[in-house]
Amino acid sequence: MNLSRITLRGLSLSSAPKVRFKIVLIGDGMVGKTTIAKRYLGKGFEQEYIRTLGVDFYKKITKIRHPRLGDVMIEWYIWDLGGQYYWSDVRPMYYTGAKGGILVYDVARPETFANVKYWLAEFIKNVGHVAPLVLVGNKIDLRGKVPNTVPKEKGEELAKIISEKMGIEVPYFEASAKEGININEIFNYLAVNIIDFLLKKRLQARK
Numbered sequence: 001m002n003l004s005r006i007t008l009r010g011l012s013l014s015s016a017p018k019v020r021f022k023i024v025l026i027g028d029g030m031v032g033k034t035t036i037a038k039r040y041l042g043k044g045f046e047q048e049y050i051r052t053l054g055v056d057f058y059k060k061i062t063k064i065r066h067p068r069l070g071d072v073m074i075e076w077y078i079w080d081l082g083g084q085y086y087w088s089d090v091r092p093m094y095y096t097g098a099k100g101g102i103l104v105y106d107v108a109r110p111e112t113f114a115n116v117k118y119w120l121a122e123f124i125k126n127v128g129h130v131a132p133l134v135l136v137g138n139k140i141d142l143r144g145k146v147p148n149t150v151p152k153e154k155g156e157e158l159a160k161i162i163s164e165k166m167g168i169e170v171p172y173f174e175a176s177a178k179e180g181i182n183i184n185e186i187f188n189y190l191a192v193n194i195i196d197f198l199l200k201k202r203l204q205a206r207k
Ligand code: GDP
Pocket: 028, 029, 030, 031, 032, 033, 034, 035, 036, 083, 138, 139, 140, 141, 142, 175, 176, 177, 178, 179
């Protein structure tokens, strides 16, 4: 008998439960989606690029801390969707089965902020229902170095509008994948939010 396997399945009180989540990383090209994923996953992640489909795909098991449940092992399946317009025909199918998303814009390129609304619409339409989402303004290390960056207040304001529209709390994070600012926090928040969202749905289904 393989005892370690039994322990991993959560039969031992000392081991953390394990869940598998597919999420999508969305936003315009060059905003830093791939850099964010790589920074979070660090060493040991598996990457596959499905060239014909314009999508990068990463897999990794990491431990997160849930405020009530304690440690949870997350098996991440991160779909890094090609932001370029020429993938827009095939992109919708990548959302199937996604439990959540990270919507990224580049604070140094206001047009990527303006395009958030299109990504939001695509996310809601193709996931098929409201699902946990995090809004990220990336490249904050460029503030003060390039002119006309999108101010933090704008990101917070937009996250509030999105939250009202979706009926769930969508937070805004300022990040720098380059300097490693807020990257772990984004994924931790999303993992906790997805767990709570799924637990709530399950409870409602029982009623
Ligand atoms: P993607 O197209 O959204 O996947 O964007 P990439 O992750 O490929 O990043 C696009 C470019 O932005 C690359 O040259 C990155 O090195 C750079 N980049 C990514 N994140 C940051 C960041 O936080 N700050 C700065 N200054 N550059 C970044």
